[in-house]
Amino acid sequence: MASLPRLVEVRQKVLKQNDVTARALRQRFKEGGVYAVSLVSSPGSGKTAFLERVLTALGTRFRVAALVGDLATDNDARRLARSEAPVRQITTGTLCHLEADMVSAALDGWDLSQIDFLFIENVGNLVCPASYDLGENLRLVLYSVTEGEDKPLKYPTIFNTADVAIISKMDLAPAVDFDRAAALANIESVRPGMKVFELSAKTGQGMEPFLSFLTQRRQDVQLQTVAAAGD
Amino acid sequence: MHEMSIVLSLLEAAEEKACELSLGEVVAIHLQVGPLAGVVPECLQSAFEMASAGTRWEKCRLAIETTSLIGRCPKCCLDRAIASINQICCADCGTPIHDIVGGQELNLVALEVCDDGVPSTTG
Numbered sequence: 001m002a003s004l005p006r007l008v009e010v011r012q013k014v015l016k017q018n019d020v021t022a023r024a025l026r027q028r029f030k031e032g033g034v035y036a037v038s039l040v041s042s043p044g045s046g047k048t049a050f051l052e053r054v055l056t057a058l059g060t061r062f063r064v065a066a067l068v069g070d071l072a073t074d075n076d077a078r079r080l081a082r083s084e085a086p087v088r089q090i091t092t093g094t095l096c097h098l099e100a101d102m103v104s105a106a107l108d109g110w111d112l113s114q115i116d117f118l119f120i121e122n123v124g125n126l127v128c129p130a131s132y133d134l135g136e137n138l139r140l141v142l143y144s145v146t147e148g149e150d151k152p153l154k155y156p157t158i159f160n161t162a163d164v165a166i167i168s169k170m171d172l173a174p175a176v177d178f179d180r181a182a183a184l185a186n187i188e189s190v191r192p193g194m195k196v197f198e199l200s201a202k203t204g205q206g207m208e209p210f211l212s213f214l215t216q217r218r219q220d221v222q223l224q225t226v227a228a229a230g231d
Numbered sequence: 232m233h234e235m236s237i238v239l240s241l242l243e244a245a246e247e248k249a250c251e252l253s254l255g256e257v258v259a260i261h262l263q264v265g266p267l268a269g270v271v272p273e274c275l276q277s278a279f280e281m282a283s284a285g286t287r288w289e290k291c292r293l294a295i296e297t298t299s300l301i302g303r304c305p306k307c308c309l310d311r312a313i314a315s316i317n318q319i320c321c322a323d324c325g326t327p328i329h330d331i332v333g334g335q336e337l338n339l340v341a342l343e344v345c346d347d348g349v350p351s352t353t354g
Contacts, residue, residue, distance in 0.1 A: 128233035192327030
């Protein structure tokens, strides 16, 4: 007689291994006093230019470092190194996104207690990075005015897994008749209450409010950590 | 596309569980996939076929249950269906929802096993 199949419950996340590594990373960042920020966007949206600005501006007051993910070349890492921040390239080969173990490995040899802000630039891709927790404190999704106002509607998952939206290349907004109201409404539709910063890395417009927000966020986390330690 | 990466993680998890529990032949892997999980079920199936070929999982079926988008409506004070994947608001009253409680799953739910090592057959 044929045996009947039975169901053995497992009930765990498919990406449990990544989550475990991400949790460990989160703990390492906390212990080292690192505020980790990741960036996701399409290729060509201005992530690297934006990050270069941020590293240069923050580098005068804080100890900053960056990890950059790309399929090939170390062009972005070299470009970011112009900011004089320590930068490492993660070359993924054919993998279209970063995973927690790649970030963990890339940090080898860095003393996290000597870093205030760590920026992790993901591979240019608005789809795949959404699934992978990298242990960051904050995830930024960046898209430029040249990409169209309906980008958020087309890529709801990545907006849903991010914390803050950056609309970049605002200096080009008039040239492309960028519909700001529509863009903001679309972001609100896919992620109600999402904080949005509109800026230009080229001209510096809008950078200061974002940098203030970032430093405040880090301060809040530091205070929380100190308060928890006192309990 | 990262469905192949996801499938490889899935097979690793299934293999680990099967060894841990000394399971017999696994005839199906049961998954839950939500609309906001960031993966396409059809692509998972294709990736699964490719990844399982020539392995112990070759004859194993991938059974995918798609879950619904559910959120806590602050106005209705209930868990409600969300209007759509790019309209995160209550399908009932239209209030924006900040608290998503269902629809982001990417879970290995269960392994379907034939204990005696003989695949189930009819007749």
